[in-house]
Amino acid sequence: MIETMGRAAGGSPPALRAAGLAPRALRRLRPRHPLAWGLVVAVAALVVTPLASLVAIALRGDPDLWAHLAAYVLPDALVTTLALLAGIAALTTVIGVGTAWLVALYDFPGRGVLVWLLPLPLAFPTYIVAYVYADTLDALGPVQTGLRWLLGIEAPAGSLLPEMRSLGGAVVVMSLVLYPYVYLAMRASLQARSAVLVEAARLLGAGAFRIARVITLPMARPALAAGLALVLMEALNDIGASEYLGVRTLTLTVFTTWLNRGSLAGAAQIACVMLIVVAALIALERHARRHRSVAAGGTDVRLCGRTRLAGARGLAALAACLVPVALGFLVPFGFLLHEVIARGLVVGFDPDLVRHAGSTVMLAGAAAVLTLALGFGAAFAARLVRRRRATALLGLAGLGYAVPGTVLALGLLGPLVAVDEAIGGVVRAVTGHGPGLLLAGSGAAVVIAYVIRFLAVATGFAQAGLARLPVELDDAAASVGVRPGRVVRAIHLPLTRPALFGAALLVFVDSLKELPATLLLRPLNVETLATYVYQFAARGSFEEGALAALLIVLVGLLPVIRMVRLADDLDPKPPLA
Template sequence: MTTLAAAAFRARARPHLDGWLLAALLVAGVVLLPLLALAWTAAQGSAGLWSHIAASVLPAAAWNTLLLLAGVGALVVCIGTGAAWLVTAYEFPGRGVMAWALLLPLAVPTYIVAYAYLDLLHPLGPVQSLLRTLLGYDSPRDFRLPDIRGLGGCIVLLGFVLYPYVYITTRAMFMTQAASLLEAARTLGAGRAALFRRVALPLARPAIAVGAALALLETLNDIGASEFLGVQTMTVSVYTTWITRSDLPGAAQIALAMLLLVVVLIAIERHGRRRQRYASTLRPRPMQRQRLHGGAAWLALAAAALPVLVGFVAPTAYLVAESWQRFDAGGGVSPTLWSSAWNTLRVATLATFATVGAGLVLAWALRLAQARRRPALASLAMRAGSLGYAVPGTVLAIGLLAPLAWFDDGANLLLQGLGMTPRMLLMGSVSALVLAYVLRFAIIAAGSAEAGLARIPASLDQAARGLGDPAGRMLRRVHLPLLRPSLAAAALLVFVDAMKELPATLLLRPLNFETLATWLYADAARGAYEDGAVAALLIVLAGLLPVILLSRTGPAYARQAVSP
């Protein structure tokens, strides 16, 4: 009897490596492989390469990157937190419209905003031409605004585009804060400023830290806006070192330094959320908005509208006007642009199906492991699968080059053994691009699938197992129908992110293969702004889809969290 009990104990203690867990570990391993290969690629450089990069490239690039991150971080926190508090705590004309309109800059990629403002604020552009006409000047030599190109302009533009990351998380936190806490502070004599500074802001610090970290990771991933505006960041240095100088080990070494910076950003975000807990025995009652009157109400509307105007309305109106002018002049759309649009849709669709599948594997393996009360390996796979989103696209692309080459070498040995002609199977193919998108956006699908599974009661799993359904059939017949809204939302987000992705696409695309993002990048690089307006407008229109989804689901979820 003792022997049987010991055997049963060992069976329970032994990790249960079923097919779903193995598949999840495989997905996690594929995500980790480029990061490990990055270090191997960096080690292939000559002995003096690292010292040269450390002395000549990294100081200026790292300093510009740090200044850019600091400036954008301060700006997104101020704009996002201020806007969230304004539409949550006060009632003023247009507040309902501003509450969702403040999300609109998310639809415009950073490189498109830089592209639009470079033409809008050009000395011969519409803004400065109108100002000279109003002021009575005839030439740009007589009057011109400061050049937007530079670190300051880059900080302002990125800040007004990326603040919604802070706005979303912080507004959700403000909407779920208990009104009793704020009313108690008012009873103790706290004014509006003290109420925000001493009560609401400390409670919202974890949400601010999460939103700011996401905005800074997007800033670090940016390549188009920084290059258009003449800021030599680490991301731009990786691209120019590999593409312009054909120095892959040097690019890998700069990418390693960027990876260290990513780790620091994540550590700062975790530090900002340390020891932050909120507990209540009662469901919190949402705060009552204070109505503003007169000049204060219109000032609040102007303050809420300014980020929307700068981050969305102005660049989008410019793109619409330029596109209309092109069509009105009979220019039409270049056949190459239609080809680029088809390439974009094709790659984004393939990446969406593959990414949602990988995310579902990660989330389902974790669900099964939690049911068996052995979630350690599945949780580790989920965390490893989330690393891709934190890694900038340039770093991920450089790390993928070596594994792609290893796979092609091994496959070609097999082809030669079968008497077939060797060829590049993954390197420089659409498959490599799809793989990069899957690794970068897998956590979006995994997080959405995990959230959807969390809303499905465990009793359904137990009933299906009681009827003898294995895990795969249970997923197909019971859970997938219930997961359709979550998976559809994840697919939409992944699809639009894949359409907008620029850094990884620039580095891994096949020869003579253009997407809308790379088409726009090429037009902006040669100064042909009128040719890229149509491509930019198509990307912005696609980006509006997840913004509409967020504007409909975010506030509803927050209201549900505080409803009695």
């Protein structure tokens, strides 16, 4: 059956017309698929509902409270957040574009190893790297103690290095972890440079600098915009690093207003301001990519090779790429490994760590399964329906990734409590006893937050995998009476299996590292590896949680390695002399 449909699809529209099935006739044969529409609408509603609940909570708040927040809380938090995002955007652009430029366009000693090392900082959550550098570079930390010994300074009369617990320290720390988003996007774009355009520019007398300014960088602008959007979304979601480094962002303000001051309405009002910032970031990213699609003309699809750098230039390129790798991965990883060995955390580890690791795997695993089922199911449904409204709803379902975990957790409270009350009312009417809260304050609430937040990963992978399958394949199946469910099982699922695996891996690891939503929604006496590390850092003894932090990093290496392999497949192998 698969071979028959493949041959029919291979004939394309002429073959279908020869069989008496013109495209217009095929559209008449295609049913309305109410179940597919229902799935797409339900998945979009899953993401929109907590945001609508958040706005409702904010509107019900005391107007006097909003006046107080607008006068004394929001200005400083908003300015600090914008300054943090601007600094991170600038530094990640310099690091990401610079390293991608060197690796994609040049051959130099050590390049093959750097291709694997440069993305590795993504395995670290920002809060773990913040804990490492804040402790090691403190005035009484090992680095400054060593410097004073070398300089012969006996008493610690102030800090010898810039203060890490500051806005500048947060910019540096987060940029060292998040620059690979820009690096990977820019490397993929730069490797896809068409040799036709570059050779034509050279024939017209353009030098290397002008080619880069007029051709290469403008063509890579959409990739830069996409990478920076991911960087800024992750920075906005952070709570552990900013809290530990003393930077009062909007995210941290929502957290403290809700938990420390007990003002749910005030936290919701601040969260609505964060949604405006998120909307602005999305609008800027789409504007940067608008009308920037560039394709090489003609039939020559050759890609540019790499230019060899030898001697001092090659060593300089190696050093430039090694610095972010060393600071973003090797130093934090070495610190964690040293603390685990020096403190005997493997031999005499905390027995509770096994229980917390089990809770982490269960929550992340459940989130991965549900996210894949909903994300891929909605993508299959949108392909089946083939309407612009379904595609728009699918895009709406992907907005959860742009919403910070703190905001998402706050918006989920209302819907979860409403569902619990509805279930409780039914159970009470039947049995005479209420079951209490079933979703709110349980592991289910954490899983739901993970699913909403990372649904964009599953839908993105599914759409990318399905885009490689010609729609004529579905039409051929419909023309011979094959039901959509069988087409999905026999064709779509087997052919999109690599995308399924990649999405499952990313969702699992992202759920493993998620801190803000987990902190706010986890049940009592339940810890994940992320919250376990956070508790030690909050008590000023982060080193005692080094083993849990190391486990998070080791698991986080898996999707990073997969991304490197995918990027390496696009790499043009023959260099130019």
